[in-house]
Structures are given as structure tokens and as C-alpha cells.
Amino acid sequence: MARRKSPKPRRKPARRRKQSQKKRRVLLWLFAGVAIGLVVLLVYVAWLDGQVRQQFEGKRWALPAQVYARPLELYPGQALTADQLQAELRRLGYREHNRPHQAGTYARLGRSLIITTRVFDFWDGHEPSRTLRVEFSRRGLSDIWRADNGDALDLVRLDPPLIGRIYPAHKEDRVLVRLDDVPPLLIDALLTVEDRDFYQHHGVSPRAIGRALLANLRAGRTVQGGSTLTQQLVKNFFLSSERTLTRKLNEAIMALLLEWRYDKDEILEAYLNEIYLGQDGRRAIHGFGLASQFYFERPLEQLKIEQIALLVALVKGPSYYDPRRFPARARERRDLVLSLMAEQGMLDSAQAAAAREHSLGVTPRATSGVTRLPAFMDLVRRQLRRDYSDEDLRSEGLRIFTSLDPEVQQAAELALSGQLARLPGDDLQGGSVTVDVNSGEVLAVVGGRDPRFAGFNRALDAQRSIGSLVKPAVYLTALARGDYTLATLLDDGPLTLDMGGGETWQPRNFDHLSHGQVPLFQALGQSYNQATARLGLALGVPAVLDTLRALGVERELPAWPAQLLGIASLSPLEVAQMYHTLAAGGFHTPLRAIRAVLTPQGEPLQRYPLEVVQAAPALPVFLLDAALVNAVRNGTGKGAYHSLPESLIVAGKTGTTDDLRDSWFAGFSGDRLAVVWLGRDDNRPAGLTGARGALRVWADTLRRLDVQSFEPPAPLGIEWVWVDSQTGLRIAEDCSSAVRLPFEEGTAPREKVRCAD
Secondary structure (H helix, E strand, O other): OOOOOOOOOOOOOHHHHHHHHHHHHHHHHHHHHHHHHHHHHHHHHHHHHHHHHHHHHOOOOOEOEEEEOOOOEEOOOOOOOHHHHHHHHHHOOOEEOOOOOOOOEEEEEOOEEEEEOOOEEEOOEEEOOOEEEEEEEOOEEEEEEEOOOOOEOOOEEOOOOEEEEEOOOOOEEEOOOOHHHOOHHHHHHHHHHHOOOOOOOOOOOHHHHHHHHHHHHHHOOOOOOOOOHHHHHHHHHOOOOOOOHHHHHHHHHHHHHHHHHOOHHHHHHHHHHHOEEEEEOOEEEEOHHHHHHHHHOOOHHHOOHHHHHHHHHHOOOOOOOOOOOOHHHHHHHHHHHHHHHHHOOOOOHHHHHHHHHOOOOOOOOOOOOOOOOHHHHHHHHHHHOOOOOHHHHHHEOOEEEEOOOHHHHHHHHHHHHHHHHHOOOOOOEEEEEEEEOOOOEEEEEEOOOOOOOOOOOHHHHOOEEOHHHHHHHHHHHHHHHOOOOOOOEEEOOOOOEEEEOOEEEOOOOOOOOOOOEEEHHHHHHOOOHHHHHHHHHHHOHHHHHHHHHHHOOOOOOOOOHHHHHOOOEEOHHHHHHHHHHHHOOOEEOOOEOEEEEEOOOOOEEEEOOOOOEEOOOHHHHHHHHHHHHHHHHOOOOHHHHHOOOOOOOOEEEEEEOHHHOEEEEEEEOOOEEEEEEEEOOOOOOOOOOOOOOHHHHHHHHHHOOOOOOOOOOOOOOEEEEEEEOOOOOEOOOOOOOEEEEEEEOOOOOOOEOOOOO
16 A cells, blocks of 8 residues: 655744744843843842941931030039029029929029939039039028938039030931930830831831721821831931832832841831921921920920820921911820820820820920020131031031030120110121130120121121220330339320321320320320320330230231231230230130030040140239229229229220221220120221220120129239329329339339329
8 A cells, every 4th residue: 555645734824923933022022121120120229228228327317516505513602693593594494393303403492492403424524413402692602412311512513505506518406315215105106106017017018008098098188198117217318208109119119128127126216316306497306306305395204295295296297287386286186196095005094184184385485406696606616627627517416515604695795785775876786705814715705786696707707906905015015124114104295207208107196185294004094195106116016016926916917107006907806815815914825615525425525725825924914904904993994983893893995996987995804804896897987985885885794794803913023102193103192193003123113292182
């Protein structure tokens, strides 16, 4: 039988072959696209993971530097009244309470105060919280006792007032807290309201998303969010607030990565410090630690139930529920939080009901982090820049302790603004600097008639001709030579100096009169220009400029004869440096506003010790200071005693420039030095002499303070003699023209005159 041939396979039509090939190519491209997409996604996730680790493991927050005033020290024998101490406690935010057992509270009992102080870490040690009984007598603070055991205490330091912060560029502020320091009730309430499944989910909670979706559908609007605390932290910490699908996707991925990398407690602690809870002008309030201070002026651990509930309520919308602007909204939201806390068993019904009955409890005004002392803070920043960069100051959370004395600052502000209000001209301005004579620490700075205005700082930057304030340098140069005494006669006759090129210099006295032969101390006290110029020319202008440099004037000044009468332009701070050397007996100390700088952990970074150099011999400085005492008692500064008690001994000098453009006074008591300038910013005439303007501000400043008389110990080799104010010769002390002056032994006048009256 013949074999049959097998049939040949049919070939597929060309069109079907092409379709098959096309499908294979599509699948290949699809697989390739998926693979590339997965690679890109993995790379992107890896990049996000790097961002999470870099920021979360590094320096998480740029913390502002905190700047403190001086701490008030209490000790028996101190010249301090109960009213002054109570005012200090109020500045510190201490609350008056019948039972002051909690830190930061006090009670007033007649001449006694019961105070429970706060814990504070200073640059030189730890100050514990103690309950004290502080007793006062008519003379001042008499005794300090511990209320618990009756032990007497020799010295107690109160925590210093926070006077300002140096902020990061984004103006965020926070007080960092550790998880262990946060009240458990606050944590439980936060998790109940914001994320009940926090310890169960892995960053994203499908259950919470579903629950929120259902609630929103029922309400017909968005009433509940499905974001976990981790997602909220990611949004605040890493992302912007824009509402886009890309941002939500990034938020979910980064939340998962954050939960994968870090444990729950670390994430929760970061959230507690990062969450946005309010606004103070340009300053953003972040974290529960700062929010507690901002709304209640107390630390977290002292919050009551209703206050904890309010802070948790603000998480939903700090602006919408702002308790100061919208108290009804805030209270409704707070009460809802209290109800949720009761439902979850954190509170019993009685506690919840009692908490709902309480008011919101916020302070009427926010405790502003924007400094109320811009001029002093300006000085602090300038001195800090010698040792720290701006980035360090704005991000490292440094703790800076300064020398500012709130009582002195208040006195200087009230004196300047009060006196300017009595003088004609709304555009009249001023500036002042007040210094501790013994330490060279700057106690107060006022930069203008509005001390809260953070603009041009006249105390530091108003460089104006100082006029007669320069004259003590001329007379000190003469007294240091040894051939001049306070009684040496000077010629106050007309003076013409050929300057060459057909120009002459002809100084004139303020009263346009010449006074003939006058004793040196009288020429200084009455501020005679002709006598001073003639004396300065005899000494040599370069010698006078050398004295100015020794006193602390660092600015380069040309050796012109007009320098003898104060053509030099200096700021009030520069003048304060010069006069401080005179007040300190010839010892030069660089004026400073900073005592110490600490890390946030309390480790000292920098101390600013007292630096003292003898710049001028003690004996001639003592003689000059006696002449400056006379200048206030009997000379151009005698108007100070319209405000000050006659028994107070002070020294100082008026300064007036041409056309009455600038009014100056620089003077000191035994413990306080103050320099005041008044004038107009555009340099138009102010119409004020030093005596009619700046002197009044200066005297009003000292009147408001408990200052000591200027009575420096006399150097060896000094004798005191009564001399005639007109001739400089010896005279009986009961004569009306008699003035008691010091002389180096063997140099006092020997000739005597009789009383003219």
C-alpha cells in the first residue's frame, strides 16, 4: 500500500503574524516600563529615606538663642523693699497665691513675702526650688529663711527674666521637652483625639482613613482627618502645607519610612516638639512646651486638666480656635476634647464636668517672644558677634546671660520718654546708656523716645558732636602733668588762633562774655570755652587726644584745635566708655553686656570676666572727679538738684553743641553712670542746652533708683583745703564763696583772702 504524504502546515497570514509580534513588543515595553518604574520608585524611596534620616538624625530644629537679664540676688542687708521685690516677681511671671507651695508662686504678708522659687541652671551652678520667707525692715531686706526648716540663708538667686530671643530666619520658636517630662494625661488625650491607633499602625492607618471617610460622608463635609500623628509630623517636619496628590503620596511614603527607622516614642517626642500651636506676630509657636508658656505662662507639668484639653484642642486649628481671638470656638472644642477624655476613661464624669466649668485660663496677653528691649538686644548681638557667627546665634539654642537690670531699664525709659513729653517738638529724640560703675556692666540701653521701636538705635549709632563733654580730658591732661592744680588760674580772655590760609579760630563762651582769670575747677564747672581752648593749646592737642584714647575712645580723631571743644562725633555708648574710666578712678574696663554663654544642656561656652587696666593715674583722676562733683553742685549741672536730694553726691558734665543742635549730660553716682543725648535725627537745632535737656533726663533716671553717693577713697598724698571760688586762694570755710577741694600735698595755695560778704 502506498504511503500517504503528510500535509504541509498552513502558514499564518501575514497580518496575524504582525499582530502577534506587536503584542510581544507591547508586553516587552510594558515589562520594561514596569521595571524602570520600579527602579525609579526604589531610587525615589531611597532618596526620601535619605532625607528622613538626614534631618531626623541630625540637628532637628534650629533653636533660637535665649537671652536673659541679670538674676536678682537676695541677701540680708540689701537696700530692697518688699514692693520692689514684688514688682520683680511679677516681671518674672510669678503668680500671687494664698498657698504658694508651687514653683513660681508667692504670697505677700505685710513686710514679708513667702516665695517658692523656680529651679534654674546658671553658668556657675544649679539653683534649686525652695520655699522662702523674706523679711523686710525700714532699712531694706533684713532676713531670709527657709520655710520648711527655718534655716537662715545668706544669699538666694531668683531665676533671671527672659528678655528676648535671637530667632532663625523662619521665625520658629519652641521649648524642647522630653517625653518623660510631658504629663501622661496630655499624651493620652492627644492620642485619643488625633491617633488612637498610634502604637498599632506602621505610619499609615487604613482604619483611620476609613473612619474619617465615613464620618465625612455622613456630615457632607470634611469633619475628620485620617492622617496619623506620624503623617502630621512628616507634613510639618519635612513637607510644605500644599494640598496635592504628590504631597500626600510623599507624606505616606515618608511616614512608613519614619516608622521603619525609628521607634514610636522617639516619633511621639518629635511630634510634641514640632506641632504648630499658634502665632505671635512673626514668631511661630511650635511644640507643647512653648505653647504652655505662651497661653498660660507656666510649664507643662503645672497645667490643669482643662488647660491640657485646650492645648490638645488647638492641634486641629490653632488660628481658627485661637483662645484669645475666638474664645467661644476654643471653649467648644476644648469641651469636646474633655468629653472624649471622659469616654476613654481618662477622666471620670465629675472631673470632666468640673473642668468644663472652668474658663479657658489663658493669660489676657501673650507672653511675647518679640523683645521689648530692642536697643539692649542690639548691643548684645554686636558683642556676641565677636565670638559667634550669626548661624550659631540663630540655631544652636544658646543660653545667653546678660547684665541688663530691669529696674534700671524701666527707670531710664520712663525718664527719657517722660522728659521728652515735657519738651517742645514731637520730633525730638534721645538715647541713653546706664552702666554699673563697679563692674563696667551695661545695665540699661534706651534707643529712642519709643523704647519698644526696633529701628535706629541712637544709644549705639547716633554719632553726634559731644561738645563740652570732651573738656574733662583737657583738664585731666593738665592735672596729670603736675604743674596744674584745681586752683590754678586760667585766662578766659578772648582767643584768636591763626589757622593759616587767612583762616582763624575764635572760640566764644556760651554767654558771649570773657571772665578774666578763673580757677581751673571753675573754668571746668562753668564750662568756659576760651579758658579750656587756651589750656588745651598750651598742653598740645595731641596730648589731649592721647588722654581720650586712654579713657577708652577708640575712634581716630584728627588733631584739630576744635577737638578741644568737642567737635568729635561719638555715640552715647562711646561717651559712657570714656566717663566710666573717670568714675572708676582711672581704671579702664571695656563696657560689656554679656556675662556668660551656655549650651542648651547648661555647659559653659564662654565667660566674660572683668578686664581692668589702669588707664590714668589715680591722683589726677581723683582731683578731676572732685571738680566734676563741683560742676554739678555749683556749675552748669546744678539743675540736677531740682530732682535729686541735696545729700546725694554726684559728678558730671553738661554738653551743648553749636546752634543748640545737641544736648548732652554724662554723670555718675557711686554706683551708677548714665549718659544721655537729646537732639533731632536730621541735625536741626534742638533748642536745648545740656542743662535744659539731657541733664533733666539724667537726674530723673537717678531719682527713680536707689543710688549711692560718689565718695571714692582718697589716694595717698591728698589734703583738703577751702578755697575761694573766684580767686582760687585759701578762704575760711564759713564764707559763701568757699569751696572745699583736694590737692596733692604741698601744692595747695598758701595765700589767704577774706570773705567778700
